[in-house]
Amino acid sequence: MSREIRIIYFGSEPDFTPNLSKFDGFADRTTEFLNVSTSAEAMPTLERTRIDCILVQLEPPRQPGIEFLETVRETYPNLPIIVWIENWSSDAAEEAISAGATDVVRRETGSDSVVVLANRLSNAIEQHRTTNETTKRDWQLERAFDAIGVPVWVRNRENEYVLANEKYRDEVGISRDVDVIGKTPTDLVEPEMAERFVELHEQVVQTGEPLQIEWHRTERDPHRVIDVRLSPVLDDGRVVLVCGIAIDLTERTAEVGASSIPDTEGETPIVDDDGTVDDAASISAALPRNGSLDRERRRNAERLELALEAGKVGIWEWDVQTERTWFDDRFAQLLGYEQAELTPHADTWLELRHPEDHEHVLDTLHSHLRDDIAHFDVTQRLRTASGRWKWVRDVGKVVERDEDGTPRRAIGCIVDIDEQKRQERKLQRQNDRLETFTETLSHDLRNPLNVAQGLLELLEEDCENEVLQEVSRAHDRMEQLIEELLVWARTGTSAVDCTHVSLTSIAESCWSNIEQTGSELIVDDDMDIVADDSRLKQLFENLFRNAIEHNDPSIRIRVGSLPGRSGFYIEDDGDGIPNEIRGRMLERGFTTTESGTGFGLAIVREVVDSHGWELDVTDSDPGGVRFEITGVEAAD
Structure with missing residues (x-):
């Protein structure tokens, strides 16, 4: 501890100012005693000043301190209160404990009594501050994860959630009121999505390697593509956690929709003595090492920190009115700096940012400060310690405003997207x-x-x-x-441009565009899907043409939806495909005929992949070939 200690004293000695500087916990510290005589006098002081402890002097049989203790404890349940009892009795001690005292100390004559008092005060203050630091770090981390503006989650080796921020819950359809800890995706999200989540998670657990995929979420936006990154956390070579982060790659307007960060209006921020955010070197460094503290709280903080590290996320917090800015250790490390090298001021952004990015970053920031848009969300280049430029996504939100709407405090993060760029x-x-x-x-x-x-x-x-x-x-x-x-x-x-498409219409249209030579098309049933009309025609025409060219001209081709599955099939009653070439048939340039180009089925694969679908080649009931396309979104 290094800052000033403030203690409220309630007792019969108006000028009570013991010299505690020679005792452990008080050496090289300024200790101020604020003497009060009533609870009415103490409450304003508690409201406007950071108080570390209250010392209440009891003098049985007169007990004015008990009423004072009960009044203060009702409003400040966690503040340490030491009761110093003169004319000691077990009844007085029991009454003080029942009224909410943190500890009771016998007051005796001689220096030993002051030694004991100093030790009890020091222990109570240290534990209170350590607990506050842990609570503060938990709060900062949780708020930072929600302010990130992108989905972040952590699951253990058994695929159970240990963390999921609000943006993730919104993305996958989990209510913010649901406790996800200890549950699996199968418990919380729709079956098809859960199956995919489990598959990707198991791949990272088994390989121990990071994984990056593109997730096409066309049910919300036909053009929507999300970059999903999974990173393992290893312990002695064994994957114990898998941390995930999802970044929307879709081009968006400045208006990004409703905030995923809870309102903080009316909350009192946790700040240092000078009213600024603590400049601790790292969150983990400030976490206590006291085994008596709540272990679950500590585990939660460690999980949050692991997710930040795995997701390459750095946190910043900004006092808008003073321009003072706090950058966490990960922020500095992402750019190759030590935290002490980054001046805790908003001007540091100007020193780091690429000149070509200033205008669009400041325009977006000012729009958010005016409350025109819900989030500040930009990509920009920042200068690293080595002098090169690194691309980051910078996302934040004003979390505190004055009554007139003037911004007071904002919190956010940078996400390393340099590899993606x-x-x-x-x-x-x-x-x-x-x-x-x-x-x-x-x-x-x-x-x-x-x-x-x-x-x-x-x-x-x-x-x-x-x-x-x-x-x-x-x-x-x-x-x-x-x-x-x-x-x-x-x-x-070319980009995928999805619309609502009728399976029947697309099949019949493509059938009319090719030379059928006596073949027959049967559409078993219809379904409306979300797809790129032009590309889907390429898929159908190539499969139709491939079936006709490699079989008897009187071949019969069927099209229909897959019962109980999100997709459709195209099959024929031809000769089928030999097993020895089935693994190569989708390769570009592979053909079994002199007149073939080897591009028809490669185009089919490209169309499937561009939509984020899955393609399975199997046998049809009549003995021909059957193409099953799954992962297709049905149109509303």
């Missing part, structure tokens, strides 16, 4: 190269092909020759190959 840039470069390739196909190959086809037509007018027919078939083959390459390339780079 690097992957996005890499993907963009690949897409750019692919776009150049498709332009080459479209222009540089088609132009000479068109010239060749034109010249061939002129030759065919003058003579008939089987060789010219072979040349014509080769031209047709080249044109088909170019067209399918273009379709495949564009399927892999």
Whole structure:
């Protein structure tokens, strides 16, 4: 302890100011005794000043201190109150304890009595402050997790929740009133979602490796894509916790919807003596090591901290009116700094932020401070200790305002998205190269092909020759190959634009676009799904064409929904697919015929993957092949 100690004294000695500086816990400390004679005098002091302890002097048989003790205890149930009893009796001690005393001390003549009193005061103050620090850290962490604005959760090896912030609950449909601790996803979320959660969790537990996937949540927004990251926490090489964080990758407007952070209006913030947030080096450093404290509270704090570390999350808190800003140790570490290197002031943001990001960050911040938007949520580049720029997502919220709405305090976090940005840039470069390739196909190959086809037509007018027919078939083959390459390339780079689509309508439309040669289409039943209409047509047309080209022309093709499952099937009554090639049939370029391009089923796979669906190839009842597409969202 290093700050000043304040003790309220209630007793018969108005000038009571014992010298405690030579005792443990008080050395090198300023100790102030505030003397009061009534509870009415003490209450205003307690309301406006941080008090560490109350010393009540009892002088049986007169007991004015008991009434004072009961009055104070009713309003301040956790504040330590030491009762110093003169003319000691067991009855007086028992009465003091019953009235709410933390401890009772016999007052005797001589220095030993002061030694005992100093020791009891020091112990009570130390435990009270340590408990307050733990409570404060718990509160900061919980508020920070809710202020993050993205779903965060932690489950143990047995897949039981040990933490789930409010944003996570909102995302997966768990009420904020439900206690999730000790429960599994199967207990709390819909079966299909729970099955997927368990599958991903088990993968991390078994491999001990981080996992990152894209989750397409099209039931809320046809364009919605979420980046889900799972990170293991190891103990002696064994996974004991799996921490998760989900980041919405979808382009959004500034208005992000209702806040997931509870209102704090009317709450009294926990602050230091000077009215600012504590600048502790790290949350874990401030956690007590006192075995007598509540173990569950400590475990909760440790779980929260593990989730922050695994999710690469750093916390900040900002006093808007004084500009004083607290950055936690993880914030500093994410950028390669020591916490002491970051000046606790808002100007530190200006020193760290990339100049090109200033304008859009400040515009969004001011919109939030005016209460125009619910959250402050931006991506920006911050300078690391090594001098390079790191991409972070910065999310926060004003949690305290004056009566007139003026912001007082905000809390938030940064999330490391640098790897995601690097992957996005890499993907963009690949897409750019692919776009150049498709332009080459479209222009540089088609132009000479068109010239060749034109010249061939002129030759065919003058003579008939089987060789010219072979040349014509080769031209047709080249044109088909170019067209399918273009379709495949564009399927892999364009964004999914989902709408409500009728299975019957899409099947019948695609059937009319291909050469059927005596084949038959049967749609067993209809269902409305959420999908990209253009891409879904590519899927149906390629599967229809593939079935017809590899079987008897009179083949029968059926389309329908999967009973009890979220998806549909396309099957035929043809010859089926040999087991030896089933594992390769979806590979790009793989074909079993001289006329095939090997892109048809690869395009089908691309369409399925781009929607976040699953594709299973099996046998149909008549002996042909059956394609089952699952994970499909039914339209409302």
